[in-house]
Amino acid sequence: MTVVHIRNVDIVTLDAAGTIVPGGTVVVRDGQIAYVGPGHPDMSLAPDQAADEVVDGRGRALLPGFFNGHCHSPMTFERGWAEDLPFDRWLNEKMWVAESALTPDDVEWGARLAACEMIRGGIVGFNDHYFHMDRVAAVARESGMRAALAWCVFGIGAQSEVGPGFEGTLEWIAALNEHGESQGRIRAVLGPHSPYVCPPEFLRRVAEVAHERGLGVHLHVAESEEQVAQSLARHGRRPVQHVDALGLLDAPGGCVVAHGLALDADDTAVLATRGVHVAHCPITYMKLAMPFPPLAARLDAGVRVCLGTDGPASNSDLDMFAVMRQTVLMEKYQTRDPARLAGDMPLRMATRNGAAALGFLRSGSIEVGAAADLILVNLDAPHMRPRHDLVANLVHAAKAADVTDVMVDGRWLMRGRTLCTLDEERILYEAERRALDMVRRGQHQLRTYRS
Ligand SMILES: [Zn+2]
CATH class of the missing domain: 2.30.40.10 (Urease, subunit C, domain 1)
Structure with a gap:
């Protein structure tokens, strides 16, 4: 001691x-x-x-320390590789092509690079949503950071998944729980990608598993008005109402919604009632020119808001000071009210609120x-x-x-x-070499995003 x-x-x-x-x-x-x-x-x-x-x-x-409320840490490998593109082309032509070549080793070295950067910037815990989370768990163990890990699954057929698919990720979660890690520094949650990619029957199964096993859920919801229109056309409901009806928002281990940019008053009320954590990542929104409203309506309604860097392919760094500052500046500017997010509120969003979103309540x-x-x-x-x-x-x-x-x-x-815990010189060397090789190998588009 x-x-x-x-x-x-x-x-x-x-x-x-x-x-x-x-x-x-x-x-x-x-x-x-x-x-x-x-x-x-x-x-x-x-x-x-x-x-x-x-x-x-x-x-x-x-x-x-800061808690990064939403990121894709291994996407350090795509930092600066998909510039000046709109969201759909960024996803279809770049991200989902690079991921066709992704190996578990790439994930591990990408996450190691991210861990070096995050520790250097005062981040003590990160909420990761990506593939091969067994490898990111290894990096969390090695680095000493806290992590909530969601193994991203799409539910649209094995050829579109990176990794073992949903059932395989459940085995990994069970093994992690068996080692008692979910009580400590590393937590596993369920990671369906989003209601705009995942079919409803798959999302319903995810919700059932969350309720059966007491797990949390982390997913992307309502990133644009186009996604809202698509959801209304396909499911007769807005995205938030859709995932709520499927049982995802009241997952017993907590629910983190990334982004939630296109919300009406009913959506906001549902998120507040269900105690959902919304991860706000303003640098991605600005860089990809995605319209987003101020946080005021969500905060006034009592929605829990934490801050995230998002992945370095869209941010392009993992700097919570930058995220915090951009959040405050945009909020004051959009509301034309310099009193918004006053005092230590931004620090609270970046620390306490993030810790709660990741389930680290102490x-x-x-x-x-x-x-x-x-x-x-x-x-x-x-x-x-x-x-x-x-x-x-x-x-x-x-x-x-x-x-x-x-x-x-x-x-x-x-x-x-x-x-103190990571060999930074070796990590910079390996990550650079492997990232250049990975984007060279990416050949085909694994999935298609259509809004
Ligand atoms: Zn994301």
């Missing part, structure tokens, strides 16, 4: 009251936060908190008893001075490269900008 003291640090707790402790101490014991407060804890009262390691946090802010704040998923951010930089408002500087001025140290579950994943 290692005890770490982080001292003389400005603590942004993101607790219910939004407490900030200037020059305080956090004690981490056994992966949990054992003390938060000003000065030093009284060791005579808590002899079991004597430090094995003391970190001087002067010139740093300590905050809960993460996302700095409080006694919470999981020690923490990041230190450098304040000794020109863009972080002066210090009128620490939270405003963190939301509007801080950058991923300002993160100096990252801890998950009480274990250091980065110390002084050096990764």
